[in-house]
Amino acid sequence: MIDIQLLRSSPEEVIAALSRRGVDRAEVEALIESDALVRALSGQVDLLRAEVNTLSRRNASARRGGDSALADRLGAQSREVGEGLKALERDAEAARTAFRDLWLRLPNIPADGAPDGATSDQNVVVRSHPEELPAYGSHQRVPHWEIGAELGILDMERGAKLSGSMFPMYRGMGARLLRSLGAFALDRHSELYEEIHPPTMVRTETMISTGHLPKFADEAYHIERDDLWAIPTAEVPLTSMARDEILEEEDLPLRLTAQTACFRREAGAAGRDTRGLLRVHEFDKVELFAYTTEAQAAGELDQMVARASSLLESLCLPYRVLDLCAGDLGNSARRTFDLEVYSPGCDRWLEVSSVSWCGDYQARRAGIRYRPSGGGKPVVAHTLNGSALAWARIWAALVETNRLEDGSVLLPECLGPYLGGSLLISAPQDRRR
């Protein structure tokens, strides 16, 4: 949620800022109007309640003083005022609910630095590594789903049999590669970030905190019987770790990392980039997360991008960094950098990381504040999150990039300690099919 004080004091600025991401002025004006109604009604409620409170206090002292006639009269009077109060309270409550719904749905304000633009075409490439793509041989121009089947390390058919299309199943060295990637990344982060293993099914409240609900309910899996949601990213449980808590400024930035399975319905994505691992319903991802002060946020954002980049460099994958334009930003983000890896087999840039600064938007929803070191009122914290990295697409890019002419795959050295000594995945000889 955006700061309602800001909306009240500078409505035109908020309207202008949100129009950069395509929010209609009417949507903001509706919120302003709703806010005014809430305040008007709650003012009236306050007055009536004050009257009831006063009458009740006088009633009490009359009773203590033994004047029961006066007490009865005051009681009757108070009851009468109370009737009107009840009706008014219902109106006020309805207004509050309507207001909250509008407020929750209004997206975050883009950062000034975020480039202008309405769609992903206008995202800005800020950096490419290396600057030019290397030359690829024809043996590298084979899509990973073919390589996976050939080497027996990816079994999309079996995955579909168990759970439907877009649920991949990795096998043998394919499964081990996935496990290695997660361990490799967590080991790199754990000197600075506390490693967390959170639950992957969460309450509605938890999904609301990050902004995934109420607006994007169709994107998430929901277990009706227990009213739990399968997390689309570890950002969800990590954000809610400090929900309704007051942190100490000295403890900030508070950095967390977690690898979890991520579940996405990908509603409406049918047929688009859905082959192999390009877009799947379940994938593993290591997430970086931080609670910070406003002043710390920029540095933290840079650091997360640097960390994700550094992993890609260790994995020897060519990548580029995109500065998302205002119109392409996620609902909760003020600024986002996406990292894309080039994958020669399917000849595409694959989004493997998204690093976002959410300002105080999520923390306000979640009630996450910190007490300033110098004392004083608690301040709403800032949250940042970034993937480092999403493994399904990395798996695809690694297998395609590192395919040798004989069809085997030679993995980068950084994974050596995790792969049990062999960087080579060759065609199965005696493996059961």
Added chain:
RNA sequence: GGAGGGAUGGCAGAGCGGACGAAUGCGGGGCACUUGAAAUGCUCUGAGCCUUAGGGGCUCCGUGGGUUCGAAUCCCACUCCCUCCGCCA
């Protein structure tokens, strides 16, 4: 799943129909004493909303309902935590 106990400020913990937004302790701030620190003493210290010149009003004692002139306190439902039993990786 069954039985019982509990949920109160940053933390611990009292209160169990009206003088309670809430004792007390810890933690934190300020002041005094001190060369400084410690110890000690004094004092301040929950989160919000509305309104405001000062000030004032209102809400919040797990959540939601109810009873009452009046609810932290009584009733109902739910959630979570603890203990025991059952079941179970």
